[in-house]
Amino acid sequence: MKNKLLLSALSITLLALGPGLATAEAPSKKAPASTVNAAGFSPERLKRLDAAIEEQIAQKQLAGAVMYVARDGKPVVFKAFGQQDIENGKAMRTDAIFRIASMSKALTSVAAMMLYEEGRFLLKDPVAKYIPSFAKVQVAVPAPAGSDQPYLLEKPRRALTIRDLLRHTAGMSYGGGPAAAAYKQAGMTDWYILGKDETLEQWTDRLAALPLQSHPGEQWIYGYATDVLGRLVEVVSGMPLDRFIKQRITDPLAMVDTHFWLPPEKAARLANVYGLENGQLKLMETAGKSDFIHGPRKLVSGGAGMLSTTADYTRFLQMLLNKGELDGQRLLAPKTVELMTANHSDDLYRKAGSMDADGFGVGFWVNGKPGAFGDLGSEGAFGWGSAYFPQYTVDPKERLIILMMTQLKPAGTSTLHLRVKALTYQALMR
Numbered sequence: 001m002k003n004k005l006l007l008s009a010l011s012i013t014l015l016a017l018g019p020g021l022a023t024a025e026a027p028s029k030k031a032p033a034s035t036v037n038a039a040g041f042s043p044e045r046l047k048r049l050d051a052a053i054e055e056q057i058a059q060k061q062l063a064g065a066v067m068y069v070a071r072d073g074k075p076v077v078f079k080a081f082g083q084q085d086i087e088n089g090k091a092m093r094t095d096a097i098f099r100i101a102s103m104s105k106a107l108t109s110v111a112a113m114m115l116y117e118e119g120r121f122l123l124k125d126p127v128a129k130y131i132p133s134f135a136k137v138q139v140a141v142p143a144p145a146g147s148d149q150p151y152l153l154e155k156p157r158r159a160l161t162i163r164d165l166l167r168h169t170a171g172m173s174y175g176g177g178p179a180a181a182a183y184k185q186a187g188m189t190d191w192y193i194l195g196k197d198e199t200l201e202q203w204t205d206r207l208a209a210l211p212l213q214s215h216p217g218e219q220w221i222y223g224y225a226t227d228v229l230g231r232l233v234e235v236v237s238g239m240p241l242d243r244f245i246k247q248r249i250t251d252p253l254a255m256v257d258t259h260f261w262l263p264p265e266k267a268a269r270l271a272n273v274y275g276l277e278n279g280q281l282k283l284m285e286t287a288g289k290s291d292f293i294h295g296p297r298k299l300v301s302g303g304a305g306m307l308s309t310t311a312d313y314t315r316f317l318q319m320l321l322n323k324g325e326l327d328g329q330r331l332l333a334p335k336t337v338e339l340m341t342a343n344h345s346d347d348l349y350r351k352a353g354s355m356d357a358d359g360f361g362v363g364f365w366v367n368g369k370p371g372a373f374g375d376l377g378s379e380g381a382f383g384w385g386s387a388y389f390p391q392y393t394v395d396p397k398e399r400l401i402i403l404m405m406t407q408l409k410p411a412g413t414s415t416l417h418l419r420v421k422a423l424t425y426q427a428l429m430r
Contacts, residue, residue, distance in 0.1 A: 049077065
């Protein structure tokens with residue numbers, strides 16, 4: 001009886017103190033089911049992602065975009081925003097075709113790793129074993145103060161390897177470095193090489209005649225390494241790079257709109273490229289003047305020369321998320337994908353000024369220490385972007401793909417392509 005009286009008194013006291021205390025003492029353990037969809041996202045919070053893209057379009061900082069988020073292989077967001085051709089009033093389409101620039105690197109890297117799986121080479125093999133023009137490559141180092149030479153030449157401290165090409169420690173820049181003047185004279189000053197009237201073999205041999213901008217393995221330098229890797233794929237496979245990628249990657253994955261050169265009948269779907277000049281959008285390239293359609297069609301750029309759609313590229317990313325397989329088509333073994341998504345750069349990527357992750361794998365950044373750069377994400381996530389502004393993140397732990405596709409140059413004019421990652425993660429509730 002005494003215990004019953006005590007419990008009754010305690011109940012009366014709690015009611016007298018009001019509902020606030022009762023709520024604090026017995027919090028809800030999970031959000032109401034109505035606030036979270038089947039994929040574990042809050043639809044209300046996902047509106048922030050839409051709002052950020054729409055705001056950039058309204059402020060005339062972006063023409064249009066396609067946003068894609070998938071979990072467990074199922075789309076959560078797949079939406080077109082704005083316009084793909086402002087001048088002609090053409091709305092952005094979900095099947096719009098985009099120049100993907102450096103997002104080509106992941107496909108070329110997968111091509112190389114498929115040949116590695118076949119035992120065609122070792123990652124530690126010298127590049128010169130397959131591309132003889134690199135047999136006598138030299139390294140440019142800064143000249144001493146007071147010298148009348150812009151740089152001095154040294155023999156490489158070790159051989160340039162295939163792994164160096166894969167992880168961007170090959171000393172191959174996009175023109176910058178001690179030998180910048182020599183690169184400029186040779187026309188090697190930009191990632192955009194499609195308009196050159198030469199073959200990949202001819203272009204690679206010209207690059208091999210220039211000095212490396214650092215000793216192999218000693219610096220992470222972003223540049224032409226993946227283009228050289230594309231030439232390696234040609235030599236080892238005996239096939240042109242574009243044909244190898246089509247037969248071995250894009251056809252098996254049903255990536256029907258992914259090309260090096262765009263068929264003319266698809267030109268109407270190619271989104272215009274815009275740039276920001278004095279804070280205002282300016283048309284930079286249309287389908288009618290694009291090298292992807294009207295160029296020489298000779299120099300295949302595995303580092304920056306492909307086109308794709310949002311749906312196509314997410315199939316490629318889903319294959320990687322699935323550890324090398326999609327819809328019964330296996331391209332890579334799980335252990336190979338595990339190797340590709342490991343950090344191959346030690347701390348060289350961080351020292352190079354990375355702002356998106358603490359390591360670089362094979363074709364993309366990799367996140368080894370969540371929080372190291374203040375970004376949302378999981379350990380093991382990987383991703384990359386493009387000079388045309390698209391950005392992707394693949395998060396194996398959350399079974400998640402995030403991809404924004406657009407056409408804006410240069411990519412550094414806005415942070416939207418980086419913010420979409422945070423705006424996606426903040427909507428993930430379980």
